[in-house]
Amino acid sequence: MAVTSELLKRILFFLIGLILIALGISVTIIADFGCGGWDATNIALVQHFGLSVGTWLNIWAFVYLLVACMIERKRYRIECMATSLIIGAGVDLFNYLLRFAVFEEAWLKPLVFILGTIIISLGAGCYLVSKLPPNPTDYMMMCIKEHFHLSITFAKTLVEAIGIVLALLLGGPVGIGTFLMIVIFGPCIDFFYQIAEHFYQRISRA
DSSP states (O other), X not given: OXXXXXXXXXXXXXXXXXXXXXXXXXXXXXXXXXXXXXXXXXXHXXXXXXXXXXXXXXXXXXXXXXXXXXXXXXXXXXXXHHHHHHHHXXXXXXXXXXXXXXXXXXXXXXXXXXXXXXXHHHHHHHHHHXXXXXXXXXXXXXXXXXXXXXXXXXHHHHHHHHHHHHHHHHTXXXXXXXXXXXXXXXXXXXXHHHHHHHHHHHHHHO
16 A cells, blocks of 8 residues: 555656646746747747647657667667656647737746746656656756766756757747756756655655
8 A cells, every 4th residue: 555655646746747847838938038949949840830839849759769769779768758748738738728828028028937947847846756757858868968978967958959959940939048948947957856855755754
């Protein structure tokens, strides 16, 4: 029973985390202050080829896992697609629910962007605590880090930089926030991870 209870708590943190990540991505998109490099790429792909942001997110997730598989020379981590599918579906849902939210005032855009960034970071902290299959982007980043002996910061920056270059080439919504994310995401995720870990340990002892 204890094992089942522990697993349920991990699944709860996992799902809450992914839902928050999806919500945060949608909030940064409507902020119109610049979103993450890969999110900007996905928006540009929607504008050029159709489909949805969530669908392109999952297409890229498949590519990330393929790259990771080639780097590691191990089996394809198909279970990681579950993480992407939940986030992708969540992004499409929240994009639909928030489709009428428009912020005309210039001073509101950075505030909404910061709110979105905080929500994503909180979600990432929760989902990382669960120790369940990682986001394909994070998994590829860790494979690059370990194979090329890089720091997590450098590997993360490299992956995000590729997304930004693609977004610029495709005409995606790259803005100030896009570059701010590279700087602030690491510390924000670490901060909320510590809080989520403390809360998880606390309810586990209850």
